[in-house]
Amino acid sequence: MTKVVATGKTIEDAVEQGLSQLGTSRKHVHVTVLEQPSKGFLGFIGARKAKVELTILPEPAVDEVKASASFHLQDSPAQTAEEEEHLVKQSSATVAEEPASKIDPYEEAVRFVRETAAGMGLEVEVDLRRGKDESVMDISGSDLGMLIGRRGQTLDALQYLTNIVANRHAGGYVKIILDAENFRLRRQKTLENLAERLAAQVTRTGKEVILEPMPPNERKTIHAALQRHAEVRTFSKGDEPNRRVIIAKK
Structure with a gap:
């Protein structure tokens, strides 16, 4: 096995899980961050673990890093083996890790609404209609009265939180209107x-x-x-x- 996808509470936890599965060390792998971790609403609704992909580097690539490290250290006889190992590890990490791909704010908003509803025991579908000034998310499903609340107060609160989630990942401001059973x-x-x-x-x-x-x-x-x-x-x-x-x- 030369490649594995692992998850964890943090990126470091996910990397450690992957290294354990591959049976190797950090300096021998290429790390790609697939998803950043998220605590979610109230600490559990919509929470998401970190996800990374680890690929074992070809042996020549690792040797080149070691050779480079040795070249810079050869004039420093006082340098310890532990310090050399740290430099190799640091070099590998710098080259290997890639930033997470751009997250779509609308996809995150839809995911948040679905997972929040699931936390309330509801299974819903969300139809997104994107607009220039504002976008509308129509929520459909059974027993949506609990999601709407008295005079729409729960729906308004969910709409407020959904906009916070969406704008956390947006390059500019986005406005989302939540509707359910044509309540608005x-x-x-x-x-x-x-x-x-x-x-x-x-x-x-x-x-x-x-x-x-x-x-x-x-x-x-x-x-x-x-x-x-x-x-x-x-x-x-x-x-x-x-x-x-x-x-x-x-």
Whole structure:
């Protein structure tokens, strides 16, 4: 066996595992890092081990490294065998190791969503639609109510974490919207209907209405629904995460 793929908690652990399988030492192998380790969400969801590929170097290549080391050491009689061995090992490591290949942020985001759902006991599929300004991930599967949460709070939290994962590997900023069972559109329609009902109430009674705290995107939906209303106006008040929309008569 001249080549092996090994995994470990760290790259060094993975290399040691590979050396053990090959029955050789670090100076005799070429190391290619296939995957960097990742702790994952909450320390276990989406966690990934380091993966490396070890290939045994041809004997002449190893001899050349040793010869080079001996050439530089021959005028230093005080140099010990241990120091020479360290120089050979250091030279081999410098030549052999390669940087990890570029990681696709969207693939990492999809992987994170699937593994997070699996950690919740759900088996899901993720359909990615890439866009210029933002991309949408549609999640499908059974029993997605737990993934969506009350008024989409769990889905919003997962979306926030997914964007963190994606942007950790992106060259520039990427924005990802998570949706499940067409929840985003249904929630938008619910908020628009709520805005119209409350606007009618304010028009009838003349008293302003203060809505419950909402995330920025939902407050924006309320404002947009009533921005051309003839008799009411909207504005927001308070600090996050308790910022509220207020509907008042003009």
